[in-house]
Amino acid sequence: MSTLVEQLIQTEAHQSIFESAVRQLPLPVCAAFGSSSSPQPVSFKNTGRVLSTKDSDAVRAQFPQSVAASNNIVLTSSGSNPATVQGKRVAVLFSGGPAAGGHNVVCGLKRVLGAGNTLLGVRAGPKGLLKGSLFEITEANVDFILNTGGFDFLGSDRTKIKSDEQFAQVRETCIKHQLDAIVVVGGDDSNTNAAVLAESLFTGVKADGSGVQVIGVPKTIDGDLQIGDLLSISFGxxxxxxxxxxxxxxxxxxxxxxxxxxxxxxxxxxxxxxxxxxxxxxxxxxxxxxxxxxxxxxxxxxxxxxxxxxxxxxxxxxxxxxxxxxxxxxxxxxxxxxxxxxxxxxxxxxxxxxxxxxxxxxxxxxxxxxxxxxxxxxxxxxxxxxxxxxxxxxxxxxxxxxxxxxxxxxxxxxxxxxxxxxxxxxxxxxxxxxxxxxxxRCGAPTLFDAAYTYNLGLTAGSLILDGRTGYMATITGLASGGTPQAIPLAGLLNIERRHGKNEFVIEKALVKMDxxxxxxxxxxxxxxxxxxxxxxxxxxxxxxxxxxxxxxxxxxxxxxxxxxxxxx
Amino acid sequence: MSTLVEQLIQTEAHQSIFESAVRQLPLPVCAAFGSSSSPQPVSFKNTGRVLSTKDSDAVRAQFPQSVAASNNIVLTSSGSNPATVQGKRVAVLFSGGPAAGGHNVVCGLKRVLGAGNTLLGVRAGPKGLLKGSLFEITEANVDFILNTGGFDFLGSDRTKIKSDEQFAQVRETCIKHQLDAIVVVGGDDSNTNAAVLAESLFTGVKADGSGVQVIGVPKTIDGDLQIGDLLSISFGxxxxxxxxxxxxxxxxxxxxxxxxxxxxxxxxxxxxxxxxxxxxxxxxxxxxxxxxxxxxxxxxxxxxxxxxxxxxxxxxxxxxxxxxxxxxxxxxxxxxxxxxxxxxxxxxxxxxxxxxxxxxxxxxxxxxxxxxxxxxxxxxxxxxxxxxxxxxxxxxxxxxxxxxxxxxxxxxxxxxxxxxxxxxxxxxxxxxxxxxxxxxRCGAPTLFDAAYTYNLGLTAGSLILDGRTGYMATITGLASGGTPQAIPLAGLLNIERRHGKNEFVIEKALVKMDxxxxxxxxxxxxxxxxxxxxxxxxxxxxxxxxxxxxxxxxxxxxxxxxxxxxxx
Structure with a gap:
């Protein structure tokens, strides 16, 4: 067997020369996270900025716990988190069509949760959450998926968690895997789902009566998940x-x-x-x-x-x-x-x-x-x-x-x-x-998407360690250093008539003529x-x-x- | 008008950030050409290697002058060309579907011909040669097209020069533009055409009875123009x-x-x-x-x-x-x-x-x-x-x-x-x-195609300055420094029955099972x-x-x- 044939076989299974090289690329982190070699979680404080839609009253009635906790106020990072939270078990899932950078969200989560907490991956999207198909993500996994494209590390699907039976299945998974938090990486519908889940799991999931936190991460190649200066673009x-x-x-x-x-x-x-x-x-x-x-x-x-x-x-x-x-x-x-x-x-x-x-x-x-x-x-x-x-x-x-x-x-x-x-x-x-x-959808992320998603992962993990639920992670000021922030999901919801009944939705951002x-x-x-x-x-x-x-x-x-x- | 809008308008017309940057990439040259900053033409000598096909006798009868001159022997570079040839007028044309690197062939030609000779571009392919649509290529042109994709600097078409009337038109163009040589950048058919043109223009074109040289350059994204170790791949x-x-x-x-x-x-x-x-x-x-x-x-x-x-x-x-x-x-x-x-x-x-x-x-x-x-x-x-x-x-x-x-x-x-x-x-x-x-077909050439085509251009120009005609430029030893060589086109020709009559063709290289x-x-x-x-x-x-x-x-x-x- 020639040397070259041996080299070629070594490039199989995500080991192309390119994939091996991009794994080594360093990623910058927002100043709030400290050094890029060892990023630290941040804690959050209210900005005073309240989000509302035409349907805020109806949303408040449907999401009483989430709204009471957040008051629909945007959060911003407030320095590194002094509390050394340990022992949290966090699940992450991909929802909907893949987008470049999803793997780096997982990497950011793993880094910021550190060795004291456990990160679990949900296989094949929301369906995997219903079925309880989870596995523990290792440091070696993270080294392997860093800066690579696709959602293939976990897989994805388009299941919507809506029915009472489905909510019961999610609770079962939370109990079975002793989850403290779930991170949903998805588009407008998936983040709406995250809001619903956050409310549903707000309390009374675990034996001590406490709930399970839910944090969304804004993904979609379509670019139609945008929230003004709070979210100038979704990743991918x-x-x-x-x-x-x-x-x-x-x-x-x-x-x-x-x-x-x-x-x-x-x-x-x-x-x-x-x-x-x-x-x-x-x-x-x-x-x-x-x-x-x-x-x-x-x-x-x-x-x-x-x-x-x-x-x-x-x-x-x-x-x-x-x-x-x-x-x-x-x-x-x-x-x-x-x-x-x-x-x-x-x-x-x-x-x-x-x-x-x-x-x-x-x-x-x-x-x-x-x-x-x-x-x-x-x-x-x-x-x-x-x-x-x-x-x-x-x-x-x-x-x-x-x-x-x-x-x-x-x-x-x-x-x-x-x-x-x-x-x-x-x-x-x-x-x-x-x-x-x-x-x-699945090419290796640009350096922008790679850095953005890694920092979104750091932000989502920080929100969990800071005890937050019902927020979407975001990085503002992408041209000026970046600030980890959090958008209260209930503050984004509108009511839309779909298939003859009212549904909560995050409005798709269309191209504005002006x-x-x-x-x-x-x-x-x-x-x-x-x-x-x-x-x-x-x-x-x-x-x-x-x-x-x-x-x-x-x-x-x-x-x-x-x-x-x-x-x- | 904002600064950013001004910047964006400056990227129009082939001035993207990427295009501006790739123009600055240095290109290596084969040792035979001397320094990459100032490559010099080489002269050529026989290698002793004779090319033949099953139809060599018939080819010899149809291409008597070309075969008598080359004996179908492969040429290799033999040190830099001491004769300072001046005043040559050389036309270059693209033929057939575009392939990445064509622009660098032009750049290599221009560099090796130097200020003492004139390089002309033929507009829109062989048709432009018939119509006499040529223009002088400047140093500024070369700086602008270096390392960029496509054939758009000249354009291309698929006209085949076959009829007596067409050959007469080519002669007219040669006389009108006082051409000494034509470089045909193309695939198997175009290089067959180059062989036919070389024979047709071998003598008696100019007033003093001399001919016009024709050199081919091997292009095709299909990769079916390969000649063993003499041409391990076409460019593009x-x-x-x-x-x-x-x-x-x-x-x-x-x-x-x-x-x-x-x-x-x-x-x-x-x-x-x-x-x-x-x-x-x-x-x-x-x-x-x-x-x-x-x-x-x-x-x-x-x-x-x-x-x-x-x-x-x-x-x-x-x-x-x-x-x-x-x-x-x-x-x-x-x-x-x-x-x-x-x-x-x-x-x-x-x-x-x-x-x-x-x-x-x-x-x-x-x-x-x-x-x-x-x-x-x-x-x-x-x-x-x-x-x-x-x-x-x-x-x-x-x-x-x-x-x-x-x-x-x-x-x-x-x-x-x-x-x-x-x-x-x-x-x-x-x-x-x-x-x-x-x-x-028209992406910016890889560094391999960029370097390969630049050196093909240097080789084609050197062949012209060395007085050769009826050859295809090639670079052998692409993994070991590269050697400028030349393949006698008549030595590649076979006879094939097409549309009920015999035609000369360069056989397409197919994938070999072994x-x-x-x-x-x-x-x-x-x-x-x-x-x-x-x-x-x-x-x-x-x-x-x-x-x-x-x-x-x-x-x-x-x-x-x-x-x-x-x-x-």
Missing amino acids: FDTATRIYSEMVGNILQDTSSSLKYWHFVKLMGRSASHVALEVALQTKPAITLISEEIAANQESLASIIDRVARVIVERSHRGMNYGVLLAPEGLIEFIPEMNAMIAELNDVLAHHAADFAAQADDAKPAFVGSRLSPENASLLASLPHYIVNMLLAERDSHGNLQVSLIPTEQLLIDMARQRVRELDANVPFAAHSHFLGYEG SPAMQYFVSRREAWAASDLFASPGPRQFWGPTTDQLPISVALNSGADALMFKIG | FDTATRIYSEMVGNILQDTSSSLKYWHFVKLMGRSASHVALEVALQTKPAITLISEEIAANQESLASIIDRVARVIVERSHRGMNYGVLLAPEGLIEFIPEMNAMIAELNDVLAHHAADFAAQADDAKPAFVGSRLSPENASLLASLPHYIVNMLLAERDSHGNLQVSLIPTEQLLIDMARQRVRELDANVPFAAHSHFLGYEG SPAMQYFVSRREAWAASDLFASPGPRQFWGPTTDQLPISVALNSGADALMFKIG
Whole structure:
């Protein structure tokens, strides 16, 4: 066996040259935690800042213990924690889609809890908490997962803990594993769940009548978990958008090399367009569609297509038969007329189910079209046949269309082709479609996400050692050293009508039309459409001169005067 | 206007923080070129090694001047070139699909030609040579494009220079721009074209009866332009496979985080499976299909699907309802029975065109099926309906199916789903498909591709200053300092029957079953299928400890004892 083959086998199982090297990268910590080689827990004090929503009274009624304890007041670190808490048993779980940096949250927790307390990992997400599938996390585990991507150390799932039976199962797990605290790493829904759990486990779990603390950690690549200056971004967003931005930058470079293709790129992120906006700011492509703007302008599909086609035609007239369009995954759901049409379609199909099923496939569009309002019938007729088939065929178990299954990028290509032909039949239009999503969730975290999540872990662990429950850990001032803070989860909750009943939710942060990031984008996009001003941000770097950047939208929206992040 | 907005506008047009930084990276040069700060041209001498193919006699008849001059003997550098050649006018063009490092070939050429000679860029590929669209390349251009990805500095296209009229146009361009030499940066076809051009322009172009030199530079991300130890890899392959490997590594990490998806990934590379093999060696996924192995084993589609489905079922029985499959873009064309069926289908459709067109869409598959041989009819009937529709519908202008349009990754998913259900109906199988291609052609070159291409440019320029024509530049000994050498293009040519006539071609290098890289893959793949041994190679790095690697397959096949490349 050659030396090289032996070396290659040694790189198997997460031991690539890269993975071995990133494990050694030092991580900075906020000054509050002391030295980075031996970070110490901090204690917390009230800031005096009270959070409230339109539904605060209703929330107070549903979360009496949490609200009485926190008064919905934001906490900030108040120096190192002198009390040497020992013997706490803390469980950590990942909830929902993976995001880069989750492993470092675990590492931060382990470090700050120290040898005197026990950190347990919950296998495969909230479901593992119900089943009581936990194991003790060792120092060796932490050394192995530090700075690596993915949630694979624990696994994840999307189980929502809602029913009385589920709450009973969680209590059982708490008792069985003698838990003192649970850390939930997740997005808006998971942090809502953390708030509910915190209230449910507030007291009376253990034999002595005491409760189990619950702390949330803000994760989502979509970037739609933001709370003003208290939480300028969730973790994982930076890594995902940097990965997508490299790919889009490469594709842009390809368009002006090959000189003959348009590429329509759909970007992951169901509700908000933060990802699309950030990738646009990083790469400066010809066209970027922002769902929130389309909704705000009540723009029709025909108008969007016309807008796109006109850029294609104008670029062609300037000699550029190529370009890149970015579209957010959730686009279709933000087009008011599409929503209205789909809603009427759902009704028609529900009311005429038997008659509809009896029609020949060819006759179905006309059958439905004649039962829709004229506007909706005309919109349906304007769509490519495969979209019509999909609209008529696929329904989920509630009888609703799964809008996310619509291949938006292909729909835009086909409709744009048609419109380009109408505007100028001599304009060539050859297009490829892409969907960038899964590639971005589990890459090794950028140095920003790596440092941010490690400090979020230190903060979450500190909150537990300080006896807090019902808070979400955060680091504020990401460009000025970083301060560990805590957001009272009950102070974030709103009531929303879902599936016919009231539910508590943390409102998703959408792209705001008047935000500095959006305004900067709007000020530049015509120039980006008119000529090639794109840039390639390149692959994220872990060493060298280009490592320490914040997401551009975060830097703009938080009023930073440079792109550098600074923790510690 | 804020400081940050000003900074952001300054990053437009190829001025990202990353692009600005990579331009400053130093590049090593082979010892033969002297110091890296001021590389000097080398002269060349015969090595005594003669290249030949089965068609050497026919080639000699068609390329008399080239063969008489080179005797098909490989050249190697023989110290720095003492003759101070001045006043040469050299044109460089990109041909075919872009590949990372093309810009550095231009930079190497410019440096070695020095201030005493003139380098011109041909706009938009071979077509630009026909049209005479050239411009002078400046030092400032070179500083701007150094180490950046893409072919966008010049542009590219796929025009083949074949007709007498085209050769006349090239001569006209040579005269108009007073060219002494042309450098063609391209793949196997483009280098064949370079050989033809070299012979055509050998003499009698300029007023004094002298000719124009032509030098090729070996480019292609597919990696199928390889000539044993003389050319262990074309440029661009390393960057493309590293980009794909990062994406596949991220997706692998996602599968074991989310615990519920298979991802079927099709990888660019039409003929050969080098890309798929290299990405497999980098990432170690559960399943990788190698077209050449399937062809060698005369494996049927049903057998491939069965093989895939059994891995899915076995992994599920071990608790892993997830995994990654890699498939080369050209897979379908390497399945003997698919080729046979498509050939008969083309015949049937050609012979029964009018009758076929008269059938209702629903009736078409049966109409064709009844006219195929029983085996082919049965194979056609086994395919998903959208593939059947595609096979019956789409023909190019020659009446042939464009096999590349078949969505192989989706076909494999749908057929595997069916087979999994037959093997064990309790195995869940949820799959996503990906095609990785355009993302990999225009990223910033890895340090290997950056150094390799810069030295290829230095070599190509040296060959011109040394008065050579009809050679392809190469660097041998990539792990041991690097030696500039030159491969006589006529010595590589074979005759192949294409479109009913004999054409000269450089044979595509396919994956060899007995190569060390393939054998290593075969020795490990069962272990990779049975449990999660994957690794994430991470994004390519330009600074720090993980920058200097060769492609794994290249290192294995060239007998290297480590992954490091060493130039200079």
